[in-house]
Amino acid sequence: MSFNSEEPIISTIGQTLGGRGITLYGSNDPEELIRKCAEDLSVGLSDPFREEEFLVQSRGMNSWIKLQMADRMGVFANIRFRFSEETIWMILRGFIGEGPSKNPYTKEGMAWKIFDLLPNLISRDVDVFAPVSRYVGVSGERSADRTFRLCRQVATLFDSYQAYRPDMIMDWQAGRLPGGKNRWQGVLWQALRAAFVEESLPELVYKLQAVDRAVREDLLPERLSVFGISTMPPIFLDVLQKYGRFRPLRIYALQPAPVMWGEVESEKNLSKWKARALERAKAQAKRPVAEDELSDQAGNPLIGSLGRTGREFFNLLVDRDAHDFPLNFRKPKGDLLLARLQRWTFEVFEKEPEERKSIADGDESIRINSCHGPMREAEVLRDYLLRRFAEDSTLCPRDVVVMMPDPEGYAPYLRATFGGMEKTGMPKYFPFSIVDREPRQESQLVDCFFDLLEFFDGRATNREVLDLLDSSVFRAKFELEDEDIEAFRDWIRDCHAHWGLSGDHRERFGSVNTDEHTWRKALDRMALGFCMRSNGDRTWEGSMPYDEIEGENALRFGKLFKVINALTVLEVKAGKELSLIGWFEFLSELTDQFFPSNNETLMDRRRVQEAIRALGDDYYKLAEKSVVPLRVVRYHLNNVLDVGTPQGQFLTSGVTFCGLRPMRSVSARIICMIGMDDGAFPRQTRTPSFDLSGDRKPGDRSAREDDRYLFLETIWCARDYLYISYVGQSIRQSQKIPPSVVVNELLDGLDKVADFGSNEGVQLKARDKLVCVQTLHPFGRENYIGGRLERSYSRDNLVAAQALLRPDEDTPPFVSGKMSEPAEKLTELGMEDLIRFLEGPAEVFLKERLGMSLWEEEAAADACEPLQLGGLEKYVIKDRLLGIALDLEKEADLYELAKAEGGLPPGSLGKVWFNEAKREVEQFVEQWGTHLKGEKSESVILGVDFEGLRLKAELGPFVADRQILYRCVDKVKAKDRLRFWVRHLFASAFIESGGVETRYYSMEKKFLSLKPIDGESARQQIRGLIEIYQKGISQPLPFFPEASFAFISERLEPTHEKRGEEPLSPQSKAIGKAKGKWYPSDYNKNPEGNLAANQLCFREEPFELINFAGLAEKIYGPFLKASGSGEENEV
Secondary structure, eight states, rough: OBOOHHHHHHHHHHHHHTTOSSEEEEESOOOHHHHHHHHHTSSOOTTTTEEEEEEEHHHHHHHHHHHHHHHSOOOOOSSSEEEHHHHHHHHHHHHHHOOOSSOOOOOOHHHHHHHHHHHHHHHHHHTTTEEEHHHOTTTTTTTTTHHHHHHHHHHHHEEEEEOOOOOOOOHHHOOOOGGGHHHHHHHHHHHHHHOOOOHHHHHHHHHTOOOSOOOGGGGGSSSEEESSOOOOOOOHHHHHHHHHSSOEEEEEEEEESSSOOOOOOHHHHHHHHHHHHHHHHHHHSSOOOOOOSSSSTTTTTTHHOHHHHHHHHHHHHHHHHEEEEOOOOOOOOOOOOHHHHHHHHTGGGGGSOOEEEEEETOOOEHHHHHHHHSHHHHHHHHHHHHHHHHTTTTGGGGGEEEEOOOHHHHHHHHHHHTGGGGGOOOOOOOOOEEEEEEEHHHHHHHHHHHHHHHTSSSSSOOHHHHHHHHHHHHHHHHHHHHHHHHHHHHHHHHHHHOOOSSSHHHHTTTOOOTTTSHHHHHHHHHHHHHHHHOTTOOOTBBBBOTTSSHHHHHHHEEEEEEHHHHHHHHHHHTOBBOOOOHHHHHHHHHHHOOOHHHHHHHHHHHHHHHHHHIIIIIIIHSSSTBBBBHHHHHHHHHHTTSSSOSSSOOTOSSEEEEEEEEEEEOOEEEEEEEOOOTTSSSSSOOOOOOOOSSSSSSTTHHHHHHHHHHHHHHHHHHHEEEEEEEEEEETTTTTBOBHHHEEEHHHHHHHEEEEEETTTTTTTHHHHHHHEOSSSSOOOGGGGGGTTSSOOOOOHHHHHHHHHHHHTTTOOOOOOOOOOOOSSOOOOOEEHHHHHHHOOOOHHHIISSOOOOOOOOOOOOOOSOSOOOHHHHHHHHHHHHHHHTTTTOOOHHHHHHHHHHTOOTTTTHHHHHHHHOOOOOHHHHHHHHHHHOOOEEOEEEEEEEETEEEEEEEEEEEEETTTEEEOOSSSSHHHHHHHHHHHHHHHHHTTTTOOOOEEOOOOOEEEEOOOOOOOHHHHHHHHHHHHHHHHHSSSSOOOOOHHHHHHHHHSOOOOOOTTOOOOOOOHHHHHHHOOOOOOOTTBBSSOGGGOOOOOOOOOOOOOGGGHHHHHHHHHHHHHHHHHHEEOOTOO
């Protein structure tokens, strides 16, 4: 039903008024408001080249108006959209004829001026400013960062006082200052006003009251349209009221109901309000309306609890003699729950209120989902929207608006869920955009800019530098590719660059002034590597050349050096306290050196440069004598760049994901609100303890009340469907979490609208029927049984759910059966290749046969210098010390070499750990020296033809006709045994026909020994290993060095059960031992089951596979039979 009988009267009244005064058009339908606006603007301006002026409160509303007006008028151009503050200062200048064109009392401007004035004020009025000095310290001792943050907070308060407490500002101007501990605010304002010279907003508005005509009419717009605003400071309305008396001023306001009966401030206002409300009610209801019908009790409870902001705004307009002309109010038809909810607000006009009846089957006009987290909310929303699109061919993505209180927090989940859906089995892809993200998160250049500023406040760790190098900004500026970044990672790890640009830089953080483990030391090594080779034993002035810098790497090094050198030069300046003009010059140099000049970053680069330019042009004049550290400037720039910089495209051709922002209520066929959690919405307003605003007055901004009114408006703007979701269950324990209070109020209201039936005699409520508790996972079994989930749009989730519904079915293997033989026949095989295969058959199969690149998480270079020797570094040092001690390497000062390489902890601590490694080597030599220091022979390099293959190997060393292997480690691993066995077989097969003994020495009490075997037996074993290798190239083999060794060892040499343990079969005991190596435990931190190749190839436990035991027996069985051990005194 549509109430439109009064529209001709509206047009007549508008013509009679001639556009004088404030004309208020109200409707619950944004499209009705835009229709009226288009009708009003159809009459052109007197000057066709003059811009049509709009006052809006958000860029989202700006976009919506453009689209809607273009649809209706065909062409909608030469339009100027302004925000409230800009419009008010424009009008003031037009009437008064002088003064600034924009507000000089900005928050940032006042903050810098307060920062400049505060030291002298604290020194001059010690008693008055005692509360401030206790917080920031007396002049000369204060923290600039702490002080500026306080100044910014005070500036925010002063900005609020000017808009919402102008009388207090005027009292301070007249010398009537507050008493007590807050007197300092009045004194500070007086000093600030004297420093600014220009008149403040309250002063100009008071002066405006005495003006009879506009001094500069050319500055005033010919007419002004105010659209989509639901609240405004009363002082702004005073200015608009003045403008409305001279030029047409039309306010198009969204009002959820024809009459919002609310509290009033005085008897005078009460009579005026009653008259307007009754007139409006009669026009809309088409019947006489008694005054007692317009009460909170008789009205709609949702409007009563959520509509305070709208009521106060309407009251303020009525107080200023606004001419109220209600337009058509949309009253939806039909019995769907959403339509009944929206009609319910008209009960005040109905002799027969909305009938409370049961909801129809299949009514999904209102859907509320309770989920386990933001990711699950995004997944449920995706399925919901895809089903809506599948069932309604007329629905377009642009008909959907998804709003959330925290777009920043939800953006990653939305991108992960909706991005590239065609790749995950979705039947339809639709475009989308995410707006209202913080500039730093949406703009890579802005993010990199702040990363750079934070870098100069940090320790210059390797991670921080790598993050900068890997950013898109640095990649574009310095032409860096993925290969460059990977090379830099390796170089940084090898050259031990941990933190600090230099020793001087480290000293500023309280560390020792040394270049060890700094970027300077690392760059020195790289530069030396370009000039000379180290070969592991050459140094120059305490640095060892890094041998990787040659050829293409030399060009890469040039890029790295350029970046680090520029950062080093700028860091020296960044550590000082400079004036704002000094920081302007510093930041200009920084952007020139690190920002690319390409079209992709043009707009963001311009925004950053404008913010930097303002430091030198505007803010320096306000704080000429002040010097501040970089962190103060960074805080200032963060505030500047975070204001008025929306990202993304609002209401494009796709689904719009945006923030729940006041005064952005636009109609759409489907409106979704996600993230409606308790505490997240409505927002809480926090004010400082020294806020003098006092009790709330009508028109005061309140984030909480604004959000509540926004929720009410959003309900009305949904044309076909209203969707709400929130985190209602704990992701860990599924404990219930309440939704936002406004969701609860909506559910309570729905109980009055509809009957939700009963269950076993208990009356059901809306929350019982409408709130759907979703499963923890999208592939949960409950989604696919009993019709809980109408339709799945993810093939992957369906497959996972089917697997859960059939738990007894075996998981299909990664490779079914044996693959065909490789196209290229195996003609050559190195001994090391064979050993590497036995150490990881699955990995070799994936890499060499399937050409896969496995991702194994590598430990990043530590951001702190080492305080002890790492396992690898210690092993390398011990291995070289052993080589020298056993006369296998030439003499060298290994301590100096290790120090020059950067592998030792800094200072004397490095000497301590080197001596510890040396002590272990000496202990090893003392234990096994007589075995290892005998007559030595050179290593043997083999190249033999065997069974149609060319086998290559390097064997040795040999001492007293024995092959000697050694490692200065505490425990021999299964991989060591495999290497030990294969080298023994090759030596026996191809060097000594009668066989040769091979020994393996470690820190264990006994050495390992393999008895000589004849050449033919050795060649037979090698033949078997080659067959296994060839099979392993065609299919993944269930052989695992540690697990297989544990299995076969238990089989051949069974252990006895402990007393009280239940006896197990030998096979079960052996598999139990294998599991101990496969799964993680307190004693096994690196289980074989966690390796990426094994996880991929063996999706289930592999120990029951037919060839697991056979492979373990074939590879390890002969080894164990040939194995022996010996004591120290056995030579």
